[in-house]
Amino acid sequence: MNPFFEQLGRTVLERWKQTNFSLEVFPEIAQVALNEAPPSEHVDLDDLVHEFLCNDGQPFQSQSGFGQPELVAFVDQRFYIQILFWLDGTTDIHQHEFSGAFHVMAGSSIHAEFDFETAQSITPHLRIGDLRMRQIELLQTGHTVPITSGQGCIHSLFHLDTPSVTVVVRTQNDPGTGPQFNYLPPHIAMDPNQEDALTMRRKQLLDVLETVGHPDYAQLVIEMVESLDFERGFYTLQHALGHLQNLGEWESVFQAFQEKHGELANGIPDTLAESRRRDIIADLRGHIDDPDLRFFLALLMNVPTRADILDLIAERFPDQPPIETVLRWAEELIVPTDFGIALLDATIPESADESIAAQADSMIAALRVAIEDNEEPFPEELTEFHAALRVSCLSILFS
Secondary structure, three states, X not given: OOHHHHHHHHHHHHHHHOOOOOOOOXXXXXXXXXXXXXXXXXXXXXXXXXXXXXXXXXXXXXXXXXXXXXXXXXXXXXXXXXXXXXXXXXXXXXXXXXXXXXXXXXXXXXXXXXXXXXXXXXXXXXXXXXXXXXXXXXXXXXXXXXXXXXXXXXXXXXXXXXXXXXXXXXXXXXXXXXXXXXXXXXXXXXXXXXXXXXXXXXXXXXXXXHHOOOOOHHHHHHHHHHHOOHHHHHHHHHHHHHHHHHHOOHHHHHHHHHHHHHHHHOOHHHHHHHHHHHHHHHHHHOOOOOXXXXXXXXXXXXXXXXXXXXXXXXXXXXXXOHHHHHHXXXXXXXEEOOXXXXXXXXXXXXXXXXXXXXXXXXXXXXXXXXXXXXXXXXXXXXXXXXXXXXXXXXXXXXX
């Protein structure tokens, strides 16, 4: 057992005991203890790894799949301390059934906090409402953030460095604060632990039909959403969206869903489109190691407006014009493909009239015009590049 975390745990336990183990004050107790003795300043990461690998005297380790990996450093019946390594982790927007505080021991992250307004429960495991960002900040090594259970702390983390390491001092479980919803912006809250074996098997069967190119795929999905309740219908749409779009059948299937559920269905297209955009960015970040480019992807995923993105870039890189920084990153991200060029998920087919280098220049020029937004007519020769960028995960940079 690491002596630093043993002492940290004992300090938290003694202070919490003096409050009769009040859940309301635990986040403050955890935050103050982490700030008084920051793990980022008092624990050598290499020594910690060596001690954990070579010393059998460790606290009981959970079977949790959270973290890459999770190390349990201290255990009490009421709370514990975990050390979370992150290699390419991007957390979903989520809330917690526990409270406490987390500390950035190594690396850095983009941290976004949200409110879920006008919430309406459809089932105990699915809600609709309006998810709005409250604030977004860059967390550097040494930063400590409190965690409150329930909807008071809806947040997400996009880890920028490999690895990033966080220390979490957290309760085991706060009664009455579940489910631990995940959020799909802008309108859905879902219980990720809800087990519906029938829906799972139906999605797997739809995968079979997709793989074999079954001609009645879209019609079968229409019949499903016409008969299913809202929750199962939503998960069916979420699963089938990509293939339905490839078939050109998405609109007809969603129309069937909307006719069944009326106004409840209004926010579903935006939610599914945003979910797919975020999935694309999360997949892309798995292939990118550079912290600055990962920072750019974090902004594209989490920040709601172009102005906010440019402000955060200016905060982190104050000596560089933010638009020029974006364009430099875009140049670094352009790659040739078998069919032309790609900037993240914006693709342009190869042209006999233009070299790959010239196409890349045109892509950057189109992006510059879009970001600068000087309200002049878009240059005709860049129209194709503009259209590709407009439907990509870079669309947030457009007005």
